[in-house]
Amino acid sequence: MKNEAVFINGKRKYIFCGDDQGLKLLSSVMEKVNEEGLTHERFLLSDFKMSLLEDFLKSQKMGTFLYVALPSSELQQFLKAVEDIGFSDEDVQYIGYGEEKFSVFCCRCHEINTSNNEQKRLYCHRCGLELEVSDHYSAMHDAFLGYVAKL
């Protein structure tokens, strides 16, 4: 997940997908794609269009590049849907804005806790251990490992 979209060269088609605020974050890349005369489509996302979007993404061919820009809190569920459709991590850029919430795995009781950007330490809500958020990410748990903050 990134804060800023980066233009990826050499794709046959580009799809920009996001809410109002998200599409603004993609504007620089959209301009670049426009300038170069590359094939592209834009999809303004709102709740009721989610299934429509999934059908649209499923119909895409190899070589398509997808930009998704949404509130950080919504990106996670979107990421799973896009991956299930078949987009690989080399085919998509996810741009998040607003407060980013992420999960922290308690090293003692294995409970999954929720944290945000600013919070570097937290107490596990199940066992009460003070955890320090590491950069060790587990794709299986979709969580960062929380180490013991104080021994």
Next chain:
Amino acid sequence: MYKEATLSVQITSIVQETEHVKKYILAPAKGNKLPRFSGGSHISTYLETANGLVVRQYSLTSHPDETSQYEIAVRLSEDSKGGSRFWHQSMKVGDSLHISYPKNHFPLSFKARHHVFYAAGIGITPFLSMMHELMTKGFSFELHYASKSKQNCPFYEFLTKHYSGQCHFYFSEENHRMSTSSLENHPIGTHVYFCGPESFIEQFLKAARDLGYPKKSVHQERFSPPQLKRVKPFKISLKSGKEIRVDKKQTLLDALLQQGLNVPYSCRVGRCGTCELPVSEGEIDHYDFFLSEDQQNAQNCILACVSRARSDKLVIEIE
């Protein structure tokens, strides 16, 4: 005697598949089971010829779950250096030989939503076990297969019998040639696999790249090392202070082996990574298909079987 652990097998059947391709069934010489393998695996065969030991790699074409015997197919190469000629002219039913355990440098992607195989000629061989595996597991796949003619097309009857719905054949003698245009139509989530002559692989790799296929969705298996565009001699220096010259006609691996150094290796085509060596000085010209772009850019390791020096000298961190 051999560079790796081997299995002892016996040839139980030889079938003339086409004019130039023979199919060999290999059964275990001792015991009644061979190791299970995964789709796309190959074995090294150790042939004891009058001119010494000849080691050749062949894809396993049988079902990965079949452990009572293995099947390989060998095309008689016009410019055979001894391997395929020996297989075709000297190997008989009842003969014994040693083979390596199965290895897989060309595995199926477990992330693909759809698998598409592009084969030319004998390039079909790794796809046979892959298709067996996908069919058993109920995954979606298709095959695009180019050959001169139906008569010269190895496994044509087998494929039409078992995978008629998934196969597209292209016979050049019927003026029906395979083109790269089908790459334009594969749905998102497809992984493509190329196997055949160098020019065929290069053509399809380029087309996939031009369409914007991500690197991780494109797989390839080569029979021979890549054709190097620029080849010049260079020197290497080892930890011991010893200097070795690698001339134009030899690989770095050959130069090291010739000096009696015990360097591990396997595929010799820049695919498996077995011969990776640490480099502390000098500029490397990478020709492998194993290291990532970042690893290649880091300029701190080399695959000795195919890669060379761009600078005049490399310092290699081995004794």
